[in-house]
Amino acid sequence: xxRSTRRRLIQGxxxxxxxxVVLLIVLAADWAKIRSNFFDLDVAAASxxxxxxxxxxxxxxxxxxxxxxxxxxxLVLALMKLSPVLPxxxxxxxYIELFRGLPALLVIFAFAYAVPIAFQWHPPGGxxxxxxxxxxIVSSAYIAETIRAGIEAVxxxxxxxxRSLGMNSAWTMVTVVLPQAFRIITPPLTNELVILIKxxxxxxxxxxxxxxxxxxxxxxxxxxxQANATPLVVAAAMYLIITLPLTQLVAxxxxxxxxxx
Amino acid sequence: xxxxxxxxxxxxxxCGGGSDDAGSGSAEESGLNLVSEGSLTxxxxxxxxxxxxxxxxxxxxxxxxxxxxxxxGLDLELAVQDVxxxxxxxxxxxxxxxxxxxxxxxxxxxxxxxxxxFSDPYYDSLQSLLVPAxxxxxxxxxxxGKQVGVQQGTTGETYATENAPEAEIVQFPSDAEMYAAIQxxxxxxxxxxxxxxxxxxxxxxxxxxxxxxxxxxxGFIMAKEGSDELVAAVNEQLTALRDNxxxxxxxxxxxxx
Numbered sequence: 001x002x003r004s005t006r007r008r009l010i011q012g013x014x015x016x017x018x019x020x021v022v023l024l025i026v027l028a029a030d031w032a033k034i035r036s037n038f039f040d041l042d043v044a045a046a047s048x049x050x051x052x053x054x055x056x057x058x059x060x061x062x063x064x065x066x067x068x069x070x071x072x073x074x075l076v077l078a079l080m081k082l083s084p085v086l087p088x089x090x091x092x093x094x095y096i097e098l099f100r101g102l103p104a105l106l107v108i109f110a111f112a113y114a115v116p117i118a119f120q121w122h123p124p125g126g127x128x129x130x131x132x133x134x135x136x137i138v139s140s141a142y143i144a145e146t147i148r149a150g151i152e153a154v155x156x157x158x159x160x161x162x163r164s165l166g167m168n169s170a171w172t173m174v175t176v177v178l179p180q181a182f183r184i185i186t187p188p189l190t191n192e193l194v195i196l197i198k199x200x201x202x203x204x205x206x207x208x209x210x211x212x213x214x215x216x217x218x219x220x221x222x223x224x225x226q227a228n229a230t231p232l233v234v235a236a237a238m239y240l241i242i243t244l245p246l247t248q249l250v251a252x253x254x255x256x257x258x259x260x261x
Numbered sequence: 262x263x264x265x266x267x268x269x270x271x272x273x274x275x276c277g278g279g280s281d282d283a284g285s286g287s288a289e290e291s292g293l294n295l296v297s298e299g300s301l302t303x304x305x306x307x308x309x310x311x312x313x314x315x316x317x318x319x320x321x322x323x324x325x326x327x328x329x330x331x332x333x334g335l336d337l338e339l340a341v342q343d344v345x346x347x348x349x350x351x352x353x354x355x356x357x358x359x360x361x362x363x364x365x366x367x368x369x370x371x372x373x374x375x376x377x378x379f380s381d382p383y384y385d386s387l388q389s390l391l392v393p394a395x396x397x398x399x400x401x402x403x404x405x406g407k408q409v410g411v412q413q414g415t416t417g418e419t420y421a422t423e424n425a426p427e428a429e430i431v432q433f434p435s436d437a438e439m440y441a442a443i444q445x446x447x448x449x450x451x452x453x454x455x456x457x458x459x460x461x462x463x464x465x466x467x468x469x470x471x472x473x474x475x476x477x478x479x480g481f482i483m484a485k486e487g488s489d490e491l492v493a494a495v496n497e498q499l500t501a502l503r504d505n506x507x508x509x510x511x512x513x514x515x516x517x518x
Contacts, residue, residue: 037356113438116445127431127447207410207433207442217413220347221432224414227351227376 036228043230047222051231054211055218056238062132062200062214067193069136074143079173081148092144099141105202108134112206128212131203139196146188150181183257190250194243215239293335293491296358300338303328304360306346309436310460311515312366323515324364327383328481330507331498346435347414352376355484361491363482366454368416378488380495382478383508387455388420390470391443391462398450400471404428410439410448416477417453424473425452443467456516 001009080092099107111134116122123130154177162172182189201216208217215235222231296302305324308314313322320341332339348354349363350373368386369379392398398407405427411418413432421430431448433439436457442448443461450470451458461467483491502508 037353109438109441112447113441113445116447120446122446127442130447204432204434205438207431207438207447209408209429209431213432217432221413223353224347224351227372229351229353 038229038233040228040230043222043226043228044234046226047219047231047234051215051218051222051234051238055213055215055235056242058128058212059197059200059214059238060242062128062135062203063193063197065132066135066139066196066200069132070139070143070192070196071189073136073140074147077140077144078147078151081144082151096141096144099138100145102138104135104138104199105205107138108202108205110134111137126212127206127208128203131206135196135199135203138199139192142192143189146185146192147181150185151177153184154180186250186254186257190247194247197239197243293361293494294487295337295361295491297340300340301328301332301335301362302340302342302360303332304342304344304349304354304363305365306349306435307341307343309366309457311456313364323384323511324366326511326514327499327502327508328362328364330502330511331495334498334501335494346412349482350377350414352482352485355482356486358484361483361488362495365482366457366479367482368477369480370416373482376485378483378485378492379480380483380492381499382480383499384479386475386477386479388417388452388473388475388477389455389458390473391451391453391458391467392449392470393443394466394468396449396468396470398470401425401452401473404450407449408447410442410451412436412439412453415453416475420473420475421452 077092077095080088081096083089083092108131111123112127112130115130123133125132158176158180159172162176163169167175200214203214204217204220208214213221215238219231219235223229303325305313305320307320309322311322312324313320315321320343325341328341329339342360344354344359346365349365350367352373354360355363355377363377366384366386367373367377367379369382373379390398390401390404398404401424404425407428408431409421409425409428410431410433411421412435418430418432421428431442433442436453439448439451439453440461443451444466451461455469455472458467458469462469481495483495499508
């Protein structure tokens with residue numbers, strides 16, 4: 001057998017296996033049931049417009065707060081970890097190890113329930129506020145490490161050049177090192193942002209008022225009242241509607257940055 | 262090594278064949294269309310004391326004890342799975358055949374009957390309002406502007422929404438979070454089934470402000486389709502338990518005043 005014939009045969013066999021698997025799945029699934037349980041158009045329509053005006057809006061607002069807060073706190077932590085002053089370094093390292101090692105759900109629980117009991121203090125913004133503080137704390141632990149790696153990836157020569165021009169070290173960090181660092185870490189930061197969008201679904205553990213519900217809590221609620229899983233599918237679609245354009249935008253930004261270098 | 266593997270594979274396939282045979286065989290016998298032949302697979306949202314909770318590594322409680330009796334009456338092993346109430350009461354868990362029956366303090370309602378098959382009622386329930394002992398909330402009319410914790414998807418939530426329209430309703434996934442929330446002062450009151458709230462009054466920090474007669478009854482839930490025989494068998498067992506005094510015995514061990 002010629003080698004090209006053999007290759008074509010193998011390829012053909014692989015296609016056949018693929019088609020057979022797809023066919024099997026299609027034949028085995030109970031499509032009528034799937035349609036009535038997960039893709040009921042009337043139920044889907046019933047979740048509008050609240051799923052956009054309340055649930056998706058809250059998901060986006062929560063993510064924005066958690067990400068911006070996490071970015072600020074993460075930057076401080078990263079600088080602390082790179083600080084020549086030892087206690088700062090220890091503090092930052094301990095913080096990062098602690099909150100990176102704990103599940104976000106437990107941290108949210110701690111801030112919603114344990115902190116008020118221990119200190120007789122309620123975080124601002126009610127239960128959602130308590131959950132958001134927890135999300136900021138968790139995300140800052142990850143973001144700090146990402147920023148630190150970005151700062152360390154900026155070539156030493158850049159700092160040396162800036163300092164030899166007479167800039168002090170703080171000014172060098174702000175105008176020379178950090179812009180380059182953030183350019184380098186755009187992809188992992190995007191990742192963190194997308195993870196945060198999904199982590200807002202954990203806020204339900206803190207208890208949610210009607211107007212505070214984000215996509216997941218909202219759809220679980222609708223699942224109960226409609227006794228149909230379609231709202232979960234609608235929520236899933238909403239998550240994708242939020243994340244996909246976002247990642248596209250960042251990819252575009254990244255290409256733009258590369259050209260700028 | 263190879264021999265061991267081969268033996269293992271043989272044993273596995275033998276097991277598979279065996280259980281298959283047993284499955285179809287006893288399915289014809291029992292006719293109960295069970296998820297796993299030979300055992301009654303029960304789904305429950307645990308913990309929800311005194312109906313279901315863990316003690317010494319075992320699930321127990323009023324629902325669980327009744328289930329134990331029903332399973333042994335049907336000559337079946339009892340297998341308990343901890344699931345989320347939301348999925349259970351919407352019928353999704355049962356439709357997906359994760360378990361045969363749900364025993365989770367589920368109130369019988371007309372809405373739920375659209376997606377579930379209920380057994381005969383096995384418990385008369387009251388709703389109630391739990392408040393801190395030093396609270397000035399004395400009844401459901403004092404709830405305007407206050408935060409009331411409810412469990413998502415329960416009849417307590419429905420009752421609160423309908424009867425305390427000016428209260429801020431806060432949804433929680435289960436009683437565990439609700440109780441933590443009222444301890445933390447995140448909510449001013451909890452509205453849910455009386456026996457569960459009663460459990461929270463034991464240390465004296467909380468008290469029942471009001472009880473609500475809602476004519477609610479609990480039923481065991483089964484899949485809407487294909488469980489007619491199981492429903493009949495469970496009802497038969499329930500009647501037997503009431504007749505032989507076993508039901509009262511279990512009832513008294515949890516609810517005797």
